[in-house]
Structures are given as structure tokens and as C-alpha cells.
Amino acid sequence: MELKSFKSALNVLCSLGLRTCVLSGGEPLLYGKEKIRDIIETYSNNHDIRFSMITTLAIDNIELVRYIASSLERVHTSVDVCTEEQYKYVRGNSNWSVVKSNIQEVSRIRNILGKDKIRLSCTVSNMNYQTVYDVYEFAKHNNCTIKFYNVHTWNELELNNEQLNELKNEYVRIADDEVKNNLTISNAKDLFFEMEHGTIKDYALFVDKCYLPLHHCSIDSNGDIYPCCVLLDDNGDYAGQSEECSYGNIINKSESEIYNMFVKRFNCTHKNYKGCNNCQQRYGGLLEELEKIHSVKQKPLIWV
Secondary structure (H helix, E strand, C coil): CCHHHHHHHHHHHHHCCCCEEEECCCCHHHHCHHHHHHHHHHHHHHHCCEEEEEECCCCCCHHHHHHHHHHCCEEEEECCCCCHHHHHHHHCCCCHHHHHHHHHHHHHHHHHHCCCCCEEEEEECCCCHHHHHHHHHHHHHCCCEEEEEECCCCHHHCCCHHHHHHHHHHHHHHHHHHHHCCCCCECHHHHHHHHHHCCCCCHHHCCCCCCHHHHEEEECCCCEEECCCCCCCCCCCCCCCHHHHCCCECCCCCHHHHHHHHHHHHHCCHHHCHHHHHHHHHHCCHHHHHHHHHHCCCCCEEEC
16 A cells, blocks of 8 residues: 555544554555655654554565564564474475564563563464464563464365364363463363353344444555454455445545545444344454443544
């Protein structure tokens, strides 16, 4: 996405009360240090926006890595495996040594500055389910937190029953180790519970209005605006739901046009979109959290 349209959208969102912006992708680091610094410092200084980033950290640019480590509110990166051989098998490239070094550098800097730990995200599929404990160990020894996500939209990567049972045992190992070492750095215990018992409540059955569109939006690399990021599939796409879910596009639009697009979000309800019907099953408790957000009038969030 070119910066002019992005800044126009940010200007409009700031006028609507924007407080937090998550830069994601694709790979946001490909913008380069100067453009990223321009965005962060302009809107942090003039509008008090807190920026976070979702990045692969697969970039050989130590100055840029150190800048985001020190300047961002939060840093999230994806780590599905943690050896060079496994990384090439899952990701199709040999960037693990660069990614590992960057994670360690970001963690080191954020620890010195007293900032939130870097958060690792691990999508668990039939390609890497046997290595989740190794990823947890990597997170633990590098002062990171780790969140596991069981694959849910790539049928060819879903685990069979035998593999799911093995994965449950790995989550139990992780949860036991956290108890033993007085740690709370993963969601392994919660995932095990959900796999065993399912989610406790189905809020989608009785919550008529999802408040996420009022506090949050997602703008993809094409400039399309969506009411949330929950409908993303495992590949970060909207799985053919673009026409159904998008309520505008910011590319080459004036700020007044963009403003009118965001006004539409007040008409969004989760029952309007078929993807929303699975929200509770996929992200247990999201609608409950949205009720809490609404009750305290939390300021909006945007993902781009």
C-alpha cells in the first residue's frame, strides 16, 4: 500500500479517536526504516497513537530491527518451528538464522527498556505439531511469550485424530512446565481445555450486536476496509468474502470519502456475515471481550 492513502486513512481515524495501530502485512518491514519512522513518529508525536507490529523479522537489517524493538508498543512475530531444517520444510526458505538472531535482539532491547515481551505466534498444523514444545522452550529461553493457534482453514494441513491427541499431550507438557517454573507465557492450557471440552459459552447465540466494528477495523494491502481481522484465514486472507465483508477502499480517496466509509461501520452486526457465525468457535470468548470493551468505552484499534 502506498503511504499517501495510508496516511489519509490515519488522519481520518485519528479524528474518530484512534489510539492504537497495528502494522502488519505482508511484511511491514519492507517499507524500510525511514518510512516506518515517518509513520510512527508523526502520529505518535502529533496524535499520541501507540503502534505495534506483526512481522516475520526475516530481514537482514539490524538498524531497522533495533528501531522497532525500541519504538513500538508491542512486537509480534510468527515462529512455527525453531531449527533451520524445520523452518525450510515449513516456510520454504532458509531464513531461520536471521529470524532467530532478530528475535533475540528485539527481546534483549525490550528487556533493557522494560517494554512488553516480544510475542511469538505459532500456527500448529500436521507439519509442525510435534515441535510445539520446542517452540515453547525457545520462547521461554529468549524471554518471549508464545501463543499457539490450531490451523482451522487449510483442510490439507489439519490434524487427524491421532495427531490431535499427540498435540494435546504436548500442550499438557507445556502447561505442566509453566506451573513448575511459575510461568504464564503461553495459551497451551486454554487450548487443551478447548480441545477437550469445547468453548464454555456460545455468545453468538444471544449477542445481537458485535461491537468490534465500532472499535476496530482492518485495512489490507489492497486498501480494502474490513470490520475486523477475525475473518482472516490461516494465510491472512479473507477467503473469498471480500465483497460480503468489505465496506470501502482507501486507495486514491479523499479524506472526506474515507470518513464516509468508516461511518458505515456503525451498521455492521455479526449476524450480517456468514464468517461471523463461527467467531466464537474459532476465537473463544471474543464477543465477551467485546462486551467488556464496550462497557469501558475503549478507544478504537486499527490493523493495516
